[in-house]
Amino acid sequence: MNPYGPVAIYLCVALAAALLFTFLPGLLGRGKPNPQKQEAYECGVEPTSAVAGRFPVRFYLIAMLFVVFDVEAASLYPWAVQMHALRAFGLIEMVVFVIVIAIGYAYVWKKGGLEWR
Amino acid sequence: MDAVMNAAPLWVVILVKSAVLLLVVVTTFAYAMLFERKILAWMQLRPGPNRVGPWGLLQPAADAAKLILKEDLTPKTADPLIYRLAPFISLLTAFSVYAIIPFGASADGSAWAIGNVNAGILFVMAIASLGIYGISLGGWASGSKFPLLGSVRSTAQMISYELSMSLSFVGVLILAGTTSLDGIVNAQQRWWFLLPQFVGFVIYVITAVAETNRTPFDLVEAETELVGGFHTEYSGLRFGLFFIAEYVNMLTVACIATLLFLGGWNAPFGLGMVPGIVWFIAKVACFMFFYIWLRGTLPRFRYDRLMAFGWKVLLPIATLNLIATAVWVAYWGK
Amino acid sequence: MTMTTPLTPEIVSHEGNSMVLSMGPQHPSTHGVLQLMLEIEGETVAKIDAEIGYLHTGIEKSAENLFWSQAQTVIERMDYLAPESNALCYVLACEKLLGITGEIPERANQIRVLFGELTRLASHCVWLGTHAIDIGAITVFFHCFDLRENILDLQEAAGGARMHPNYMRIGGVNGDLPAGFLDKLDALIEKFPKLMRDLRGLLQANPIFQDRTIDVGILPAEEAVRWSVTGPALRASGIAYDVRKAFPYCGYDQYTFDVPTRTEGDAYARFLVRLDEMEESMRIVAQVRKRLDVPGPVMTSNPKVAAPPKETIALSMEALIHHFKIVSEGFRVPPGDVYHAVESPRGELGYYIVSDGGNRPYRVRTRPPSLYNLQALRGIAPGNFIADLVVMIGSLDPVFGEVDR
Numbered sequence: 103m104n105p106y107g108p109v110a111i112y113l114c115v116a117l118a119a120a121l122l123f124t125f126l127p128g129l130l131g132r133g134k135p136n137p138q139k140q141e142a143y144e145c146g147v148e149p150t151s152a153v154a155g156r157f158p159v160r161f162y163l164i165a166m167l168f169v170v171f172d173v174e175a176a177s178l179y180p181w182a183v184q185m186h187a188l189r190a191f192g193l194i195e196m197v198v199f200v201i202v203i204a205i206g207y208a209y210v211w212k213k214g215g216l217e218w219r
Numbered sequence: 220m221d222a223v224m225n226a227a228p229l230w231v232v233i234l235v236k237s238a239v240l241l242l243v244v245v246t247t248f249a250y251a252m253l254f255e256r257k258i259l260a261w262m263q264l265r266p267g268p269n270r271v272g273p274w275g276l277l278q279p280a281a282d283a284a285k286l287i288l289k290e291d292l293t294p295k296t297a298d299p300l301i302y303r304l305a306p307f308i309s310l311l312t313a314f315s316v317y318a319i320i321p322f323g324a325s326a327d328g329s330a331w332a333i334g335n336v337n338a339g340i341l342f343v344m345a346i347a348s349l350g351i352y353g354i355s356l357g358g359w360a361s362g363s364k365f366p367l368l369g370s371v372r373s374t375a376q377m378i379s380y381e382l383s384m385s386l387s388f389v390g391v392l393i394l395a396g397t398t399s400l401d402g403i404v405n406a407q408q409r410w411w412f413l414l415p416q417f418v419g420f421v422i423y424v425i426t427a428v429a430e431t432n433r434t435p436f437d438l439v440e441a442e443t444e445l446v447g448g449f450h451t452e453y454s455g456l457r458f459g460l461f462f463i464a465e466y467v468n469m470l471t472v473a474c475i476a477t478l479l480f481l482g483g484w485n486a487p488f489g490l491g492m493v494p495g496i497v498w499f500i501a502k503v504a505c506f507m508f509f510y511i512w513l514r515g516t517l518p519r520f521r522y523d524r525l526m527a528f529g530w531k532v533l534l535p536i537a538t539l540n541l542i543a544t545a546v547w548v549a550y551w552g553k
Numbered sequence: 554m555t556m557t558t559p560l561t562p563e564i565v566s567h568e569g570n571s572m573v574l575s576m577g578p579q580h581p582s583t584h585g586v587l588q589l590m591l592e593i594e595g596e597t598v599a600k601i602d603a604e605i606g607y608l609h610t611g612i613e614k615s616a617e618n619l620f621w622s623q624a625q626t627v628i629e630r631m632d633y634l635a636p637e638s639n640a641l642c643y644v645l646a647c648e649k650l651l652g653i654t655g656e657i658p659e660r661a662n663q664i665r666v667l668f669g670e671l672t673r674l675a676s677h678c679v680w681l682g683t684h685a686i687d688i689g690a691i692t693v694f695f696h697c698f699d700l701r702e703n704i705l706d707l708q709e710a711a712g713g714a715r716m717h718p719n720y721m722r723i724g725g726v727n728g729d730l731p732a733g734f735l736d737k738l739d740a741l742i743e744k745f746p747k748l749m750r751d752l753r754g755l756l757q758a759n760p761i762f763q764d765r766t767i768d769v770g771i772l773p774a775e776e777a778v779r780w781s782v783t784g785p786a787l788r789a790s791g792i793a794y795d796v797r798k799a800f801p802y803c804g805y806d807q808y809t810f811d812v813p814t815r816t817e818g819d820a821y822a823r824f825l826v827r828l829d830e831m832e833e834s835m836r837i838v839a840q841v842r843k844r845l846d847v848p849g850p851v852m853t854s855n856p857k858v859a860a861p862p863k864e865t866i867a868l869s870m871e872a873l874i875h876h877f878k879i880v881s882e883g884f885r886v887p888p889g890d891v892y893h894a895v896e897s898p899r900g901e902l903g904y905y906i907v908s909d910g911g912n913r914p915y916r917v918r919t920r921p922p923s924l925y926n927l928q929a930l931r932g933i934a935p936g937n938f939i940a941d942l943v944v945m946i947g948s949l950d951p952v953f954g955e956v957d958r
Contacts, residue, residue: 105334105335105336105337106334106336107230107233108233108236108237108334109318109336109342111233111237111333112237112240112315112318112333112334113315114237115241116311116314116317117311119241119245119314120307120311120314121307123310123456123459123460124306124307124310127287127289127291127456127457128291130287132290133290133291134290135290135292137295139292140293140295142294142296142297142361142362143294143365143446143452144363144365144574144575145577145578145579145580146577146579147578160595161595164375164378164379164526165374165378168381168382171534172378172382172385175382175385175389178389178541179341179388179392182390182392182393182541182545183393183396183398185392185396185549185552186393186396186552188549189549189552190550192545193545193546193549197542197545200538207534207535211531216526216527216530259691259692262692263692263695263696264695264699364572364574365574368939372596434689435761438940444582444943446580446581514691515691515692517761518688518690518756518759518761519688519689519690519761519765520765521940521941522938523938524764
């Protein structure tokens, strides 16, 4: 059997368990809703305003940076596994790659992309 | 027993194994929680749970019953589908990682795992990244302000620390030359990677605590600032699902630390007469204790410091560590 | 300071990325029932407006309908973390109005100082524990409550109740210290240095704690004076004003103690000042303890305010009638008004009392230090994170029983 076969079977079992847990409260929990209970929580007062749909752009910046650097990490994995075979050649290749990334990193830092205030 | 095992089709055997493993994971979660409450209590001059069953041993069952029977509330401003989907995603991803985690090895070297795949680490990273969806969607779909703030925090925090975490693995991969988890453990028969990859281990531990949202990185929940963070609106079992997911993730992280850095089921100091699975469990338990110890000791970081620490300290150090490892393997490797 | 219009959702423009958030009254770290209306941009507080009054209990009004001595029981409930400070201040103010300040026996004053300082310690214990929890360190809380428990035991031994012993009396204190009290006190004095070392060890040098408190909520000295801030919050800004030194009462001038001050004015400075104060309080307690070996009366013998001793009631008709009068209709206080202040754990606690000559106060007005300290929040909060706001509230240490009265 392909090693991913058992993984698929396990995932099905996990899915079933998670579904069971998700539907259990609907089946067993007592439901006595009233308007006050269904109010969103805001420290005991009626919600003062609607939840803002917009949020500072800073958070999207993080997501963008993440994509860049995570791709970097992902590309390092296959290289890392072959390091024993590649030796100095692999090392030089990787250092060049990391330097390119580091320039981008330094640029982001200098531009204030890593400031959170 | 063997006769039955041989007679049944392979998929039935795997199905049973999977169900048993899940049961073990959930039970371990329940007692990990009790373990945490007891240890914290002793650190805090109090007895801890001691009313339900002898020594509080039935406390997890009582908690489960309570959570299941509680009223299931959905705020009217919430997005009902995503609100219910979020804890499900959290739980499913938390459970999924165990598909490939090996807990020990037979005498012939085959690992005890549901699926012994060669891309083990990649699978772990892929599934762990999905866990963020549960938290960020849950906070966003609640239609309430504190959960929204919590989920925005959590998304930023978890993706930032995930970077350093994946880089901390690279050093181990260079040394082991494989991404399969049992291959990595077998590569540690002489020396645990804790020694050559100490920097990587420290980075891993820090990021692991951050990824599981535990003190001092529990900003996602931060009850004294954001009340309950992303799960403020959740009650009953839906809150329970996030709770289970958090603890199962802690266990996962402890398992990964054991496999990658602490030698897996390899016995230390040549104490080979004790079975490997015992060592595995003992190492995971030590790691869990460390988690609880942190919670009992440290205050919480502030959001901007946390992000700065992740991006400006951990990321460069992790990169330098992997370059140093590569240099070492390139010139002095076998 | 000009009054600004209160923040309501209607008037806040939704330009940019701001959102109005009500933090409190039901929030884990507003130390009771403070409501803060925040306008936040991301997690940064742009504007802040405090709403108080959720714990209004009408104590000042209730006091007007009670005898002079009964009013003390409700007044003690204002600052429920330091009940003895409230009682002491009220009692001292009444004595000043009665003109019997000089008649209070030596030993009564010593016991008052003892409980004034013990209550300060107990209150700072709660402050430290909750402040630490606000910042995320949960263990400190339990160790603080362990220390506080010792003090509550002493209060219970002397006054009969843990939280509100009602032990102070106009004219002295209610009965001498019980047998065995001094041994318990000795035990506490002995183990205090170790407890204090533990508490300091858990937080003081912790880099995360320092990171969360240093340079957070800086309150410059002029600003502090302008907001009428008193107590540890003022002393952390570099002004060594302490009512115990400036206007000594109960013989505080006979004890040697320092007034800890710092100049930084941030949350960490307030933290250090309060910790030092706890040690200074214990220093005073140790000095009082030495004097308590000498027995003596604990209540004035002035028949106008003090009921005759129980033994005499059975023997003398006059004493019985006198006792009956004091219990059933209280005593009368000459018309006039008076202000008296003490140093409560939170700052200058004062009572302005007016008497119309009757057996009940005409007006009891409190100067609650928490209320004035809390005002400073408006000056220091904007521009900071919600997480810092929590640290600031904790470092100002408000008690809402006192703010809302």
